[in-house]
Amino acid sequence: MPSATKLEQFVGFRERVEMLSGENVFACYQCGMCTAGCSFADEMDVLPHQVIRQLQLNNWKVLECNAKWICASCLNCQTRCPKGVDLSKLMEAMRQIYLRQQMDNLELNKYSIDQIRCLPQIALVASFRKKTG
Amino acid sequence: MNNAAYFPGCSLKAEAGDYERSAAAVMEVLGQPLEELERWTCCGTVYSLTDDDLMHQLASVRNLIRAQECGADEIVTLCSMCFNTLKRSKVFIEQDSARLETVNAFMDEEQDYEGGVEVFHLLEILRDQVGFESIEGKVTRPLSGLRVAPYYGCTLLRPREIGIDEPDTPTILQDFIRALWATPVEFAFQAECCGTYQIVDSPEMVLEKSHRILNSAMRAGADVLVTSCPLCMHNLRLCYEELRSSLPEKRELSIIYLTQLAAIAFEVETGELPTSMAKLVEGLPTSMELVP
Amino acid sequence: MNTSSENTIRIYVMGSAYEVPRGLTIMSAMEHAGWRFTRGAGCRSGFCGACSTVYRQEGDYRLRFVLACQTEAEDGMYLVQLPFTPAPRVSYTLAELNPDENVLLQHYPEIARCVSCNTCTKACPQDIEVMDYIQAALRGDIAQTASLSFDCIQCGLCSMRCPADIKHYHMAQMARRIYGRYMSPVTAHLEERIAEIEKGVYEEEVEALVKMTRSELEEIYAARVVE
Incomplete structure (x- = not known):
């Protein structure tokens, strides 16, 4: 599991996420359209609009949410945001903070040959890109 | 088509072979045969969303260089994910000359990418270059009475800047279906996510998302669902297999690639069709019966 | 200086x-x-x-x-x-493999992490198009993987350099073995020769060789017909 100490090193956490994503989290006025349209919100421990709120508050603990791994960049939120915030990029920035510190979300070693036989390469390539660094 | 190179992507050479076979046959009929790009590499399937991560743009740019090398000014894809990744990478890299320079300097074994190679999805070619009227003209077996659900998924439509149609109210697939004399059946979840690559480590979640899509299409009365994405196809078919045992005997949904639908209407190579689809095709009137 | x-x-x-x-x-x-x-x-x-x-x-x-x-x-x-590369090789029984298009990916799933950076190719002392064969493997083209990697001498430099931690040379060896076992054309004359050997056609000749002295062997070796 990712170590909190590694993550706590992020003093300028919000700035780091904004730099990686190129997004301005203060553009968000918390209307909740992103959460309303999210196909995966029911699986998330922190809802999409709440993720942005915590980013605004510079609360690095939001990094630990499962939402960033569940978000599949379907971009419903991005298309519908009245303020033009691209939440998928914020989620990716949070994933990247993990992946760049060798904290993967997918344990490739635990997959057996038979399990991989049932998976198409398009899914493997995608999930390795999003969940391993 | 202008000087276009066809980018297959990995799936089209493996699980989605039927998609490629039917598309090749259909484009042959339309007089614009697909010519495969040489030495293409996997596009990466998902676009990298961080601003500083040029490493994950390399695969796309390398493919754009391959197109440039053979004098092609367009890349045409069948797979929605390849389309999305290649096109977004192209836009990202061409937006900022510093990015382009860095990538070109890194790939010093290749010629520099000059920019300007366009990326299209086959549907755009069919709409904008071939024209749906011409498609209608090539139909020898009209799909009259066939109720077809247009399933867009995510990557054909979003983000808006690169999508092939209006993200919330797309019509391109419906128009395509109509051109084949079939009846488009719109449904609530036609542009919702199937669960995508989460099939690798959260299959239950994917089955649930796919289930909603299939239910929504069947409740709207569809007999057939068409898609352009090999990963959607994988997930939806997997879900359908699980679902089928609980369905009433005669209630079936055939999930096929959009070019397979056209191949049926053109009476050319369709690739393998689900048994339920083969049954539907048998029930269709032939062109002879339609002649007054 | x-x-x-x-x-x-x-x-x-x-x-x-x-x-x-x-x-x-x-x-x-x-x-x-x-x-x-x-x-x-x-x-x-x-x-x-x-x-x-x-x-x-x-x-x-x-x-x-x-x-x-x-x-x-x-x-x-x-x-x-770099006398040694810590790159694990997957074990498999060639005769029991199902040589489907996904077989390389099943045994070496990390090939799906390739980002096409081409660093492997640049590291290859044999001038092999390493990235191209990884890409061929990813799309299930075993014949192409085997053919492009044919000159590989298993030095391991590709795998040392790869940012995606791919074990290129082991994967490629597997591809060549699968190609040899399941896909390469059968040569009729080889089958004939094996049948001859099994029938014992050459036994007399071999026995004569075994009985020869070193100088006799050297003599016939020097006088052999070189194709």
Whole structure:
């Protein structure tokens, strides 16, 4: 599991996420359209609009949410945001903070040959890109 | 088509072979045969969303260089994910000359990418270059009475800047279906996510998302669902297999690639069709019966 | 600083400078400098892949990758040997494999992490298009993978450099084995010859050879017909 100490090193956490994503989290006025349209919100421990709120508050603990791994960049939120915030990029920035510190979300070693036989390469390539660094 | 190179992507050479076979046959009929790009590499399937991560743009740019090398000014894809990744990478890299320079300097074994190679999805070619009227003209077996659900998924439509149609109210697939004399059946979840690559480590979640899509299409009365994405196809078919045992005997949904639908209407190579689809095709009137 | 004379050059091994004669291979130059290879040297002919060497030339920003037995030492080389690559090989029974299009991916799933950076190709001392065969493997083209990787000598430099932690050379070896077992065309004359051997057609001849003295053997060897 990712170590909190590694993550706590992020003093300028919000700035780091904004730099990686190129997004301005203060553009968000918390209307909740992103959460309303999210196909995966029911699986998330922190809802999409709440993720942005915590980013605004510079609360690095939001990094630990499962939402960033569940978000599949379907971009419903991005298309519908009245303020033009691209939440998928914020989620990716949070994933990247993990992946760049060798904290993967997918344990490739635990997959057996038979399990991989049932998976198409398009899914493997995608999930390795999003969940391993 | 202008000087276009066809980018297959990995799936089209493996699980989605039927998609490629039917598309090749259909484009042959339309007089614009697909010519495969040489030495293409996997596009990466998902676009990298961080601003500083040029490493994950390399695969796309390398493919754009391959197109440039053979004098092609367009890349045409069948797979929605390849389309999305290649096109977004192209836009990202061409937006900022510093990015382009860095990538070109890194790939010093290749010629520099000059920019300007366009990326299209086959549907755009069919709409904008071939024209749906011409498609209608090539139909020898009209799909009259066939109720077809247009399933867009995510990557054909979003983000808006690169999508092939209006993200919330797309019509391109419906128009395509109509051109084949079939009846488009719109449904609530036609542009919702199937669960995508989460099939690798959260299959239950994917089955649930796919289930909603299939239910929504069947409740709207569809007999057939068409898609352009090999990963959607994988997930939806997997879900359908699980679902089928609980369905009433005669209630079936055939999930096929959009070019397979056209191949049926053109009476050319369709690739393998689900048994339920083969049954539907048998029930269709032939062109002879339609002649007054 | 003038590091070379007419007859000598200066090389650096593990950070220490050595004056060695001009015109030697890297391997001979190192031995001349007093290094003894207990690992990292094998056939000395460019076939075994044991002497993979990484170096940087003074004033060059790039790392270069060569075989120590095949490359002439040059003035100003900073050298390091990589006699071993910690790249696990997957075990499988060739005869029991199902050679479907996904078979390489099943055994080496990390090939799906390839980002097409081409670093492997740049590291290959055999000039193999390594990235291209990884890409072929990813799309299930076993024949292409086998063909492109044919000159691989398993030195492991590709895998040492790969940012995606792919074990290229083991995967490629598997592809060639699958190709050989399931896909290569059957040669009729080989089948015929095996049948002849099994029938015992050559036994008399072999027995005669076994009975010969060394000088008789040398005589017929020298008089053999070379194709």
